[in-house]
Amino acid sequence: MKELQQFLPLIIKNGLYNEHLFQTKLVSLFCKFGSLYDAVKVFEPIESKIDPLYHTILKGYALQSDVDASLNFFCRMKRDGVVPVVYNFTYILKACADNFDVRRGKEIHAQLILNGFSSNLFAMTGVMNLYAKCKAIHDAYKMFDRMPEKDLVCWNTVISGFSQNGMPNKALELVFKMQEEGHSPDLVTIVSILPASGNIKNSRIGRSIHGYVFRRGLESYVNIATALLDMYAKCGLIEKSRQIFDRMGSRTVVSWNSMIDGYAQSGDSKEALDLFQKMLDEGLKPSNVTVMGALHACADSNDLKQGQFVHELVDRFRLGSDVNVMNSLISMYCKCKRVNLAVELFRKLKEKTLVSWNAIMLGYAQNGCPIEAINLFSSMQQNSVKPDSFTFVSVITAVADLSVLRRAKWIHGLSIRKSLHNDVFVATALVDMYAKCGAIHKARKLFDTMNERHVTTWNAMIDGYGTHGYGNEAVELFDNMCKGNIKPNEVTFLCIISACSHSGLVKEGRRFFAMMKENYSLEPSMDHYGAMVDLLGRAGQLEKAWEFIQKMPVAPGINVYGAMLGACKIHKNVDLGEMAADKLFDLEPEEGGYHVLLANIYAIASMWDKVAKVRNLMEKKGIQKTPGYSSVDFKNEVHTFFSGNTSHPQSDKIYAYLEELIDKIKEAGYVPDTSSIHDVEDDVQEQLLNTHSEKLAISFGLINTRPGTTIHIRKNLRVCGDCHNATKYISLVTEREIIVRDMHRFHHFKNGVCSCGDYW
Template identity: 40%
Template sequence: MQREKKGSTLINYRGDIYNNNMHWDRRKLLTLRAPFSTNDINNNSRQSNASVILPLSDIEFSTNDVNNNSRQSKIYICRQRHSTVYSETIAQRDRNFFISLINQATTLSQLNQLHANLIRNGLSNDLITITKLTHKFSDFKSISKAKNLFTTFNNTNPPDLFLYNVLIRGLSRNGLGVEALSLYLDLLKGNKLKPDNFTFAFVVSSFSSSGCEKVGILIHGHVIVSGFGSDVFVGSALVDMYMRFSRIGHAYKVFDGIPERDSVLWNTMVSGLVRNCCFEESLRVFGDMVGRGTGFDSTTLAVVLTAVAELQDLRNGMLIHCLAVKMGYDVHEYVLTGLISLYSKCGDVLTAKLLFGMIKEPDLISCNAMIAGFCFNDENESSVRLFRELLVHGEKVNSSTIVGLIPVSCPFGHLNLTCSIHGFCVKTGMVLNPSASTALTTVYSRLNEMELARRLFDESTKKSLASWNAMISGYAQNGLTEMAISLFREMQKLDINPNPITITSILSACAQLGTLSMGKWVHDLIKKEKFESNIYVLTALVDMYAKCGNIEEARQVFDSITEKNVVTWNAMISAYGLHGCGQEALVLFDQMLHSGVSPTGVTYLCVLYACSHAGLVEEGRKIFHSMIHDHDTEPLPEHYACMVDLLGRAGKLEKALEFIYEMPIEPGPAEWGALLGACMVHKNTDLARLASDKLFAMDRGSVGYYVLLSNIYSADRNYFQAASVRKVLKNKNLAKTPGCTLIEVNGYQHVFTSSDQSHPQAAAIYAKLEELMEKMREAGFHTETSTALHDVEEEEKELMVKVHSEKLAIAYGLLTSEPRTEIRIIKNLRVCVDCHNFTKFVSKVTDRNVVVRDTNRFHHFKDGECSCGDYW
């Protein structure tokens, strides 16, 4: 049908009106001006200016086909009560007039009036008008009216695909995914109509919001079978759906399968990656988008600025700022808000305030960004002041305001503020909002208030993925690893898909607990969820394998990462240090420098640690000198402590003491503690007394230093002094951390304590231990009793160290594993001299490799030797 131009109003065949300059006038509902005379039907020129006022209540509509110059036209014959007037366009203009009024309707009551007039004027069966009205009712969330219109029309007219699509879209946008699916299935049953790309896009969108992942995947199958798999409109909806389900790999498959991508699809991909915390990936995709010449707008830049802000990547953020200025988007409020977040999270709160001042009338979103910026930079008074100003001006704050106000980044010392915000949330009902409750859960976890965090989590009626992540991460950060893993398993049972944050948190828990089987299962999950390109996930995987004792697998994962950042290099260097591979750590550090990645303070800490535990004194000294003079990095107390440890472990105790006295900063517990530990290794009681005096003057509450000093005296057979130190411990009510050892067998963790009798197989374990002792004595083993705590008979001392927890764990491992298989155990304290010797002999007499992780490092025992070279 031809388009008709009326004044400045352009009307297409669906009745959609663009550049509409008409105004609401109730009188126009009752009359319709017909600009053509009766002569115009047989006149090709149609230039008459005559017009007839026709009351709509007096008009009936019918159609006849009239042949006009060999062109088929639909002529509307209008019969009035007293005279018949013919006009080719009168019904069309009647429809267009009503559609213009439908477009201008601003309330539901106006729509209801229009609906009544449509029925009165005989347009209740007009497809275009009914379609437009259905669309409008859906937009006003009056779904029942929209469904009634659809049903009434379908009962008396042939089905129309466009009308189906309009109602499916309406159901989808109103969160009625099941009804949208039902209507889609009804469309398929009829066999007269076939769904098009709009149908699939609307149906897919309905399941993005409803969370029905399995049905969404089935619809994707219909899309492929119907030949719309590469359609850009459907593809955008599918990418959005998979991103909402955190199925990033699936989203990439859809995205890569669309040859011609528009800006909507690119934006959907970028925003989906940001929503799933794949910030570096989102920047890469945005770079590809710009490189291919695809247009972007202020919304795209606002999303990308969120990514660089989360990464605290000031360099790329400033490049995007320049791009915004060049394109003229820097004055858009969304972009300005993104820039405020960027500079705030990069520590430049002054620039953030200047940008905030550029906004003439800041809205709630920009105020939220500034509140969050203040809070992030520990300017809590400023954030609370701005929050109060919003309340004073009657602004209705939202969950984003509360999230920005909560001191997530700097929680320490702000428990009272957090509790006050929590109380405000309870009072206003905002505690039910997932974002607000998640932020509160995060802060309580960081303040080690795990009971409050868990109570808040359990009381949340709508738990988002972020809520689960906050709780799992909180458990992992506070050393409650079994709780973290248990909660993750519960999450899996509920079919909640993890995202990279979930994976990194659970890998951290596996690393702490040393559960290699669980770590491998998570690795398989990473492959399944297509997270192998996420740098943070892979870095956490390197750390997990290293801390679970599998240094070879850690290196394989490290080598698979194509673009390594400084955190990845640090993780692998640290892994080598943990396993006593000092030379490998130095080689890797050199490769890092040649790759162009600049080392950080953490990098130097990892390298110095590796040198210390491998006895590489000169190499460590050179690294320390290079850190200060070549890379202009100011050493922290931890670096100085590492140097003291490096010199002390090598037996250079006087040099270590000299280094402490020559430090440009005041030596603290870290440096004196390192010296005390070296005194234990080399049995120097004089220096130990000096170091302990300094320590106790600074930190009287540290149990570890008292125990260490007591063991030094016991090793020197000065049992009187050892007993005195123990007495001080008792008088101060300071309890020593009980030693325990964990071993994993067939996916289950078994924990042993010293002289443990609680295990169901205790009798068999002790029998196995006695059998081992007999074989080892024959091989020349004798019990080391120098660290026994009291001056008692040698036989009693031998009994005291005989049943240390690591010995029981090793005996159980020998009982439950196949011959020649490796045994891995984890000790929560430093392994003692006797247990170290015991494990060396076990590896020799049983022909087994034994891997022991204690608080200092890994020990790999093989053929009666240890990888540490008795240097730990």
């Protein structure tokens, strides 16, 4: 290009500039290099311009997909008296098609009819391509049907049209038809139908195409082999992809990308990353698509170190200017729980796309920063970025975590206003959100109105019932699900077993556990074993639970012994509790919660020396107890209380009210349960109990709301026994409904009873 520019003065000097052939060649060369600026600089000063000069410039603009420039130049051309030829139209049509500009494409269509090209094969193919690219495949087909004679290109155009519009069956049908009419599918035909079979995951069609490729001996073409391996990967037949990949004589970066992304999409992060490394070892330069696949794998496997390595490569190969790559990086950091790193990238990102906003918002929502997610949603709207269904899913997830019913109604209303509430993902998130905000019946109402449901939709609803203590409803819903055509998955069984556990449905829970393997060939995971131990242990069948652990075919994990220890606390079993705790301290010596649980078991049994021993152990290891807090929503703000906290502006009022309240519930029969506290005076014990975060939050809620209003409390740990009992009495004497969402489930307190039936 530079050399060509340097030649220019020389050409002018030698008087060659007036040669038509030279001019045309020069203009066409500049166009080929993509420098229309230089081409026009040569073009303009020419005094007697021959028609091919005009055609070349027009082709240059059109091949750059610049519709505006093409049309402007086209008008100028006609003003200059040049008669359009059919290729002028086909090139402009191509530019319109590439820009999905069906409006201006139609104008060109009208003009070419006026110029007498209406039955020209190339012109018709151009119009067909325009309609096919602009999702108007039926209009394209009408055109195709009208064509008096058809060449290979127009067959390929209509076939790729059906293929790209999600109708691969029709595309394949046409492939057969073209053969009947004497045309053999070529490379273009094949590479245009392969992606479609992959996208609809139809390996049957894919295989038949593979057969044809084999018979025609086309397997050795790189792009054919790549398209084949990509198709198999998308159909979930990753081994078949690998076979093709391994046998390829030569591979392009695209071949590697397809293979790496194939592994990443099929959940085999390790193989994806191994292959990525192998590609680097072979000295190949990764492209933007390569790193996106690798980052996907890092995110899936929560492999921060590997993710940071890929990040370095992004910098080294200067791939960071691609916003899609940056979005993948943001997403990777979020999945690896490094929201701060993701935010840093997001802030620095100059041209943020909707996906960038959505990725960071979901990162906030999934990493315990719901407020930040909601705030970002507002600032996104201030930046006039239009939210889509992905955005809503993120915000709804955040609201679910926040557990504030007022917010839930707000985002639900907003999603209706944006007509996104019927999207399955949004609707599923809404069902889950209402359940998590304590509005289980509203969740069910929404669930019933949905016309499409995913397995996750059922899971969310079943789990909602479970955490609310509606075991029978959960079982009923599960049975309904089995009658339909959506199969339960691992998560479904986790939800239903834990629902049984919360409601004491031991027999049903065991039935489901057996069912998962026998009827659905699902192998129980560690979480399922944990849920079973919880089911048995919570119901008081501690020996059976212990026996179950001994009989497990795999080494029991932390959650399994954790469930056992929790059950021992509820049922005051010191011996089994000690055994479970021993295992836990081996498996996870740093976790404070289990130490506290064991200490509580000893305390209930008045084994104070052992309590002291555990506390010493914790001190020695430097383990701290997770501080418990309760939060309540009031006037657009979430008020959070820690035990004994006095920093709240209304603190004095809260404590005074609480004192009155405790007196009242004592009159009604409440007896403080100080069994887990010792080594202080009786009145101090009570003092400690009375300043638990739940009680503070409830008082605050009662003071600040009108009589009859339901109070929603969110607690990060489990509700303690005394608070549970006190809350029952509070609901009785104040005639208020109090809904507490703790770490594991909901408690609806009303008229002195709790929905959990004291079974939690």
